Amino acid sequence: MVGYIPGDGPMHRTHPLTALSIVVLVATGAFAVPGMWNTAFVGVAVVLVLVERVPRVFKTAVPLALPFWFFLLLLHGLMGDDWQRGVILAARITTMVFVFLVFLASVHPARLVEAFVAKKAPFFVAFLFAATLQAVPDLRSRAAAVLEAQRCRGLRAGGGLANRVGALVPLTVPLVMSALAGLDEKTVALETRGATGGAAKTPLNPPADPLSSRIVRWSSLLAAVVLVWTRVTLW
Amino acid sequence: MSPRLLALIPLAVGINLAMGLIVQAVGLPIFLDTIGTVLVAVLAGSRAAVVTGTLSQTVFTVLSGNPMWLYFLPLQVTVALYAGFVASKGGFRSLPTAVLWGIGLGILAATLSWPISFHVFGGVTSVGMALVVTVLEFIGAPLGVAVYAASMMVDITDKMVTFIMLRSLLVSLPRRVVGRFPRSAVAMGSD
Numbered sequence: 001m002v003g004y005i006p007g008d009g010p011m012h013r014t015h016p017l018t019a020l021s022i023v024v025l026v027a028t029g030a031f032a033v034p035g036m037w038n039t040a041f042v043g044v045a046v047v048l049v050l051v052e053r054v055p056r057v058f059k060t061a062v063p064l065a066l067p068f069w070f071f072l073l074l075l076h077g078l079m080g081d082d083w084q085r086g087v088i089l090a091a092r093i094t095t096m097v098f099v100f101l102v103f104l105a106s107v108h109p110a111r112l113v114e115a116f117v118a119k120k121a122p123f124f125v126a127f128l129f130a131a132t133l134q135a136v137p138d139l140r141s142r143a144a145a146v147l148e149a150q151r152c153r154g155l156r157a158g159g160g161l162a163n164r165v166g167a168l169v170p171l172t173v174p175l176v177m178s179a180l181a182g183l184d185e186k187t188v189a190l191e192t193r194g195a196t197g198g199a200a201k202t203p204l205n206p207p208a209d210p211l212s213s214r215i216v217r218w219s220s221l222l223a224a225v226v227l228v229w230t231r232v233t234l235w
Numbered sequence: 236m237s238p239r240l241l242a243l244i245p246l247a248v249g250i251n252l253a254m255g256l257i258v259q260a261v262g263l264p265i266f267l268d269t270i271g272t273v274l275v276a277v278l279a280g281s282r283a284a285v286v287t288g289t290l291s292q293t294v295f296t297v298l299s300g301n302p303m304w305l306y307f308l309p310l311q312v313t314v315a316l317y318a319g320f321v322a323s324k325g326g327f328r329s330l331p332t333a334v335l336w337g338i339g340l341g342i343l344a345a346t347l348s349w350p351i352s353f354h355v356f357g358g359v360t361s362v363g364m365a366l367v368v369t370v371l372e373f374i375g376a377p378l379g380v381a382v383y384a385a386s387m388m389v390d391i392t393d394k395m396v397t398f399i400m401l402r403s404l405l406v407s408l409p410r411r412v413v414g415r416f417p418r419s420a421v422a423m424g425s426d
Binding site: 027064067068071072074075076079080085086089093096097100104109124127128129131132133134135136138139140142143144146147157158161164165167168169171172173175176177179180183184186187188190191195196 | 237239242245252261290293356357365368415
């Protein structure tokens, strides 16, 4: 798993939405450009990793992409006698994985949320995204605790299908109930802080969005639209 | 959006993502990654569930680092709308009705997911699914049929178990929570 990696590459420095537009352009290119030409976008994605100096991306991206190469070449090449389709599909998926991981490594989630708030996105969108990123590790550790507690009480999670499905109930119900138990407290906290007051929220530290960044952003999005349009009408 | 929903939705997404640990522990070849979405549909209706499903798929994509999951977003939205409808019809009033509605959702989910699996990803979405598809193609099934059959096997089991879990949850729900979310009583068949 790759999270944010501190650095000073171009995607680290630019506005988060500009970084997102670059990712959209490269991923769209991998899908829109016909035939084996789309494999060039794997190269573009690798260049992005090197330019951003986030080599840790390789450690996650390569194990994610390799099974796709294996199975796509097996299903389409060896068994379907269409090696080219296998390579095209695998190149698309590899490009997507690489550019997406570069984006995650270059843009801190809090900075992305600030960018959305600064662009006047509805408060609930930014809040839900940030609150969910906090809730997930909490729920995962609760699930692990429930699992350990039930095993201590003698729960056996193995055996036949019915036994395994039966074991899900004493694991799932306490997890969900413990999550719902704190709901009232959270609701009151949100109410007292005026979370749904309707007034526009002020971002604490909005990312800079100079003219050059906006030009790159809109050019990237325009290029992505042109690629899709060309793909649909010409190729 | 009400403060109660703002508090509930992140928890439901957390439940969707935490279920991976539990499924791994019991060793079942299913996901159960829509339990939180179905829970919100039952407690608060389809609109809130659509937000939950969308957010769940987005956050899962971000945390796993695998962008292909985002392509299955329409599936989460379908689950949300379907579960909201089932809840409004009292579909969780008994275990057999919950099982039947769950099988219906499994068939719908497989029918929706196979074009994405087949056309966008060439039939390879995860190692487990790819193995099933490879075996089916090896014994003579065309690739498209193999992908659909594999999706059917996984989705019907997954959604059926999801609905069984939801029925168990609704039976155990404290009265205080039912009072806060009156829709849950409708889902259990009482008006």
